[in-house]
Amino acid sequence: MRIADVLRLAKDHMVTSKLRTALTILGIIMGVMAMTAILSVSEGFGIAIREAMETYFNVRVIFVTGIGTFGTQECKLYLTDVEYIRVHMADVVNDTFPGVFGAVRVQVNSTYWTNYQLVMGSSHEKGQKVWPTLYVPLKGKIPSDVDKKGVVLGYKVALFLARLKFKTEDPAVLVDKTLRLRVEMPLPSTAVEGTDIASVTLYREVTVMVRAVLKETGVNLAGFDVDSSIIGTFEAVKEWFRPPEPTNEGFAQISARIEWRSGEVDEVDGAELKTLMEAITVDDETLWDRYVDWYNTRMADYDELASIIVVYAKDVDYVEEIEKRLKDYFEHTGREQAKVIALKAYARAIEGVLGIFRSLLIVLGVIAVIVASLGVFNTMTTNVRERVKEIGIMKAIGATSGTVLKLFWSEAILMGIIGSFLGVLAGWGAAWVIAATGLLKGIVAFGAVFTVTAEPIMTLEIAIWSFTVSLISTAIFGYLPARWASKYDPVVALRYE
Amino acid sequence: MKGKGEGGKARGEEGFPLVKLVDVHKVYKLGEVEVHALRGVNLEVERGEFVAIVGPSGSGKSTLLNMIGAMDRPTKGQVFIEGQDITKMSDKERAKLRLEKIGFVFQQYHLIPWLPAIKSVEIPLMIAGVPPKERRKRAEALLHEVGLGDRMWHKPSELSGGEQQRVAIARALANEPEILLADEPTGNLDTKTGAEIVKLIRRLNEEKGVTCIIVTHDLEVAAAARRVLYLRDGRIVRGQPLAAKVGKEKALRPEEEGEGA
Known part of the structure; x- marks a missing residue:
């Protein structure tokens, strides 16, 4: 079966079960929106902190x-x-x-x-x-x-x-x-x-x-x-x-x-x-x-x-060498207690903390997307249960297991594409609203070293990332029910009530 | 293909019956109990034949049809279509066979509920990879042929039983199969509509030369066939051209069990 035809049939069925499809897509939209918004907020803070470090916190x-x-x-x-x-x-x-x-x-x-x-x-x-x-x-x-x-x-x-x-x-x-x-x-x-x-x-x-x-x-x-x-x-x-x-x-x-x-x-x-x-x-x-x-x-x-x-x-590249030479110098002059503090090391430490913070946020975002994908899994499993007889019909008229798999899987993927796309747009909107209302515009105090104000920033990279992660996740969760569907024996499936 | 070497096209298509079953057994396991649905069926059907398989319920009629239609595999024995042993084919090859050589018609019509008639007929063409314009044309022609030219965009729920069965027949014919397998095609229809469906199948057999095998318990329906096989307890007990019934020629000697081979 041609891919275009597979998608056409998937679309036809999605239109038939509008409410269920819409709710599932809504789930994906919300998951992706959460992830996109989280990423944009984290990106915003990241950039603000980096800028603060570059402007105030001269790493040289x-x-x-x-x-x-x-x-x-x-x-x-x-x-x-x-x-x-x-x-x-x-x-x-x-x-x-x-x-x-x-x-x-x-x-x-x-x-x-x-x-x-x-x-x-x-x-x-x-x-x-x-x-x-x-x-x-x-x-x-x-x-x-x-x-x-x-x-x-x-x-x-x-x-x-x-x-x-x-x-x-x-x-x-x-x-x-x-x-x-x-x-x-x-x-x-x-x-x-x-x-x-x-x-x-x-x-x-x-x-x-x-x-x-x-x-x-x-x-x-x-x-x-x-x-x-x-x-x-x-x-x-x-x-x-x-x-x-x-x-x-x-x-x-x-x-x-x-x-x-x-x-x-x-x-x-x-x-x-x-x-x-x-x-x-x-x-x-x-x-x-x-x-x-x-x-x-x-x-x-x-x-x-x-x-x-x-x-x-x-140059910033000399910082480590200077640090070492200063330590050696003060040691040689009997003052090993002298503290040599490179702001670059501070910056590194802050970036490290920031990295952990961002990783945590990303994990949260991914969890949101996985929850949405579980919705897809649920919908597709219900779909398969309800359409066992159709699976039998399709096989009787010559569909291979592969075709049946494609038919069901493509539905999950279509929902994933639509939901992820709209979710990214919604996330973009949410980031904009957060920025416009100053909802999250706040002061981050970093161990009293310096403070910054930040707002969410949306980048194409975030959009692509959110979209891709969500799509892959829905594809994986949609694959399992589709695979079950494809495994039905045609005779058993036709007799299914 | 696995079947090719021993009995395939290498020996030429013409020398073989279209359908040939050799000592076909089918045993189902229902928990602890073994059910012998088929107990050694031998059968040959030539190209262009119209065969009815009759017998009481539970006699194995549907199972037999599923064997011929490559839907199910026998526990023992061989099924040849055009000389190829389909029991040795992979699932994919069997799907291809169903797509290209076999059309199924069921008692319950088995239409996809959310598709309009035209799309139901298009599905086998879609699976076969026929381009959209061509398949639309072909589906329209088929629906006209079964008398549903004006009901093409109706969904099954908007069609009567007879109309649904016509859609199913049009769908079965979409890829111009060699064999039409009908499992109680009139079982859910009133007598008049049933008769019309039988007439339609018969017409397809006569005009298009489609080999038809109908499973039925309705002797009226069986009367339309040129040959009737009686199935009881998983065995063909009697087979005869139904000349006697239609009153044209004297009945031939019934084929005894196992003679079909």
């Missing part, structure tokens, strides 16, 4: 960080390391620069200061070079590296201050405003050991000028939440955190907060603190003497220190 960047906060690191990083990398890894490194982390309070009014806000000190110019899409002002202009007073605010911290200080939802109002920052420098516990004092925190107030507010990025780079940061130049931020010289002039610049073991708290100015420290003696040594010792130790390398080193590879 490698960070080196010490352990602990600035100044108290167990594993110190030095500017000489930056120089070493610049010179000795010039073949693979495009650029490298240091950064410094800290935390400050921001003055809202004469009596109220905010809680701690993250401060990053780094080169604005190099930051712009490495993260051109990240370092984009919402308003204002990114200052040059010689502008010691200028700072750039991340979106969230600007919004936070705008609400508190200016009672507005517009973070851009901060641009060109002056901010008072309180830089806090806790003294080490050894400095007050053996006294009634529990802790001493020195603080210095600095005045800065907001030059720009950045656009919201949703990016967190190795613990550095861009949106929540106040960003100044490396040199300026380090000056803010420089402990005061143990002289009258030095202490005149600072104030202090003293917490007594009794729980009382005193706020004192620098001169008062100095007097107090000179008055307290432990083991023939005043607290002032201790401070002088600590200061001298601290200052021995203060100008050379950094909290983080940013290394920018010439």
Whole structure:
């Protein structure tokens, strides 16, 4: 029998049992629609995350960080390391620069200061070079590296201050405003050991000028939440955190907060603190003497220190090599605790998670399609049961088993083709509706590393994939009943009631 | 083909009867019980003959027809069509034989319920791979021939029993078979309609030379045949040209069992 005739007869029968055929096709449509929509949503998230990684998450960047906060690191990083990398890894490194982390309070009014806000000190110019899409002002202009007073605010911290200080939802109002920052420098516990004092925190107030507010990025780079940061130049931020010289002039610049073991708290100015420290003696040594010792130790390398080193590879392919060379270098210089973090590895890990996530979604989609195919199986089995006599007739008038198989199978395949095609269209529609209504448009937070917004994306590839999987599935489930049909003995089939 | 070597066309078609059964047995197993439907049937039918097989129900008439029509295989014995042993053919070859050489007509008409008459007649032509235009033409001609020129697009449910049987006959004739096998073709029809169907079959036999083998328990129907075989308990007990019945010639000596071979 010609294929065209097989299909013609299959079509004739499908038209005869309209309702059953329609319901079966509807089942396939819904299964394929689910699969197509699932795939398009997963594709959308995939693309959004990849885009986010490409734009914000520069995979050519490698960070080196010490352990602990600035100044108290167990594993110190030095500017000489930056120089070493610049010179000795010039073949693979495009650029490298240091950064410094800290935390400050921001003055809202004469009596109220905010809680701690993250401060990053780094080169604005190099930051712009490495993260051109990240370092984009919402308003204002990114200052040059010689502008010691200028700072750039991340979106969230600007919004936070705008609400508190200016009672507005517009973070851009901060641009060109002056901010008072309180830089806090806790003294080490050894400095007050053996006294009634529990802790001493020195603080210095600095005045800065907001030059720009950045656009919201949703990016967190190795613990550095861009949106929540106040960003100044490396040199300026380090000056803010420089402990005061143990002289009258030095202490005149600072104030202090003293917490007594009794729980009382005193706020004192620098001169008062100095007097107090000179008055307290432990083991023939005043607290002032201790401070002088600590200061001298601290200052021995203060100008050379950094909290983080940013290394920018010439090419993404060099990242692994740089990673290895950096690890070797820090090991050789006795600092194996130094953490070398390649954003590429992060990206890989995220892609891995994303891959599992997508696989799971695909499995769900395939299950939906298999359920639909079970509908086809059910319909075809019922068809065969009802048409046993027809099978006998067909065989009596000369149809081979193969012809009978084709007749039944083609019906399943026709339903598969129609259902899959309409299902893909419906899935396309569903994806469009999801995108248009923003139903699934949401924020994916990836282990607080970065966040993205995504919407479903429909591609020809998804359409073809869904269609093919569904068709193959219906063909397989439709084959079994068709095969049973073909196996009937003609005499038995004709006698069947 | 398997049958070719020993008794096939190599020895020439003309020397063989159209249908030849040699010691055909058929045993059905119904659970534990064995039912002997045929117990050694020998039979020859020449080209152009009109044979009626009569006998009580359960005598094996339908089974015999299924053996001739390549629908069923004997438990023992051989069935030759044009000298070829069809018991040795594969299922596919047997399907081809049914398609090309045999037309079936059943008591229950056995039309496909969702197809209009014209398409029912077209199906054997479809299976044979006849192009659409040609088969439509042929199906129309056949339906005209059986007197259903104006009922071609009616489905079985819209046709009377006699009309349905005519469609079935047209379908049986679609591929111009050598043999028309009719199993109680008038069993579900009133006497008048039955007579018309018999007349139609007889006409086909006389005008077209189609060899007809009818199974019936109706002696009126059998009377239309030139030869009548009596089947009882799976054996042909008597066979005679029915001249006596039609009153033209004296009855010939009945063939005794086993003589057919």
